[in-house]
Amino acid sequence: MRILFIHGLASSGRYKMADGLRNLFAPCEVIAPDVPEEPEEALAMLKKICKEEQPDLIVGLSLGGFWAQMLRGYRKILINPGFHVSGLLRKKLGRFEYMSPRADGAEFFEVTPALCDSYERIEAVQFDGISETDLKQTTGLFAIEDEVVRCLDEFDLHYPGRSYQYHGGHLPNYPEIKALLPGPVAQLMKEN
Numbered sequence: 001m002r003i004l005f006i007h008g009l010a011s012s013g014r015y016k017m018a019d020g021l022r023n024l025f026a027p028c029e030v031i032a033p034d035v036p037e038e039p040e041e042a043l044a045m046l047k048k049i050c051k052e053e054q055p056d057l058i059v060g061l062s063l064g065g066f067w068a069q070m071l072r073g074y075r076k077i078l079i080n081p082g083f084h085v086s087g088l089l090r091k092k093l094g095r096f097e098y099m100s101p102r103a104d105g106a107e108f109f110e111v112t113p114a115l116c117d118s119y120e121r122i123e124a125v126q127f128d129g130i131s132e133t134d135l136k137q138t139t140g141l142f143a144i145e146d147e148v149v150r151c152l153d154e155f156d157l158h159y160p161g162r163s164y165q166y167h168g169g170h171l172p173n174y175p176e177i178k179a180l181l182p183g184p185v186a187q188l189m190k191e192n
Contacts, residue, residue, distance in 0.1 A: 001028040001189075004055035004074075006035060006046065008062030008171075009085065010109070012102045017061055020174045024181060031055065034102045035067065037109045039118045046071060057185060062149065062170065065140075070126055075137045075188045077181065080170050082149040083126060086119035127158050135159060137192050139184045143168040 003025065007015045013032035022030045031053055036042045046067055050058075058076040060068025065081025082088065089111050097108055140163040142152045148170040155163055164184065168176050 001025060001056045002053060003028055003030045004046075004049060004053065004058045005030055005032040006058065006060040006064030006067050007032070007100075008064050008082075009037075010096055010099050012098060012100045014102075015061075015100045016174070017059075017172075017177065020177050021059060021181075023174075024178055025185070034104065035064070037115065039115075039122050042067060043070065043122065050074060057188065059181075066123075066126065069138065070122075072129060072131065072134055073137075075192055076139070077184055077188070078138065078140045078155070079172065080143055080146050080149060081140065081151055081155065083151045083154055084123055084149075086116045086123055088149070089116045089119065130158060133192075135162070137188065138162055139164070139188060141166060141180055141184065143170060143172065146170045 003021055005018045005021055007013060012034045018030050018032035022028065031049065033049060036045060050071055055074060058068045058071055058074050060076065060081065061079045062082050063085055065078035066083055066085060068076045068078050069081060093111050095108050095110050098106065138159050140155045140159060142163055142165050144165050144167050146169060152163060166176065166180055172180065
């Protein structure tokens with residue numbers, strides 16, 4: 001199985017969940033790119049990776065769930081997706097440090113009003129073009145105690161009956177992932 005892991009904001013493909021997926025679904029291949037902070041560039045890069053690599057499954061965490069949701073035609077699991085990052089970022093303008101190492105060595109990124117505007121433009125069309133296939137191929141996992149985003153109701157509006165809740169925070173640890181992911185992954189593979 002080939003899995004595309006899409007990390008969240010201020011992170012990288014080296015985020016610990018990528019290794020967690022490798023361990024949990026061995027001997028799978030996990031593709032875990034460093035996603036650019038600029039949204040148009042990020043979406044174009046992810047669409048290109050999907051076209052070239054044809055992943056069997058996409059796992060998106062937080063902002064990665066936002067990106068995964070827009071990749072039509074693939075099985076995907078969105079973990080605590082943030083569908084409105086522009087609003088969060090507008091409250092945190094300035095320079096921020098990455099939480100995990102980036103392949104290009106970048107240590108910081110800048111949140112500007114222009115970056116927020118770019119996210120807002122994509123957010124406005126993020127649910128456009130959802131097909132019946134996408135409805136069946138998308139599952140959402142939502143932490144009940146999520147301290148960062150709360151998008152369960154919006155997910156359920158667009159993907160009715162495709163969400164699951166669990167006790168935990170925004171960034172799940174490996175024991176939570178180990179308990180949460182195998183069931184939905186097996187179900188997606190069986191159904192589709």
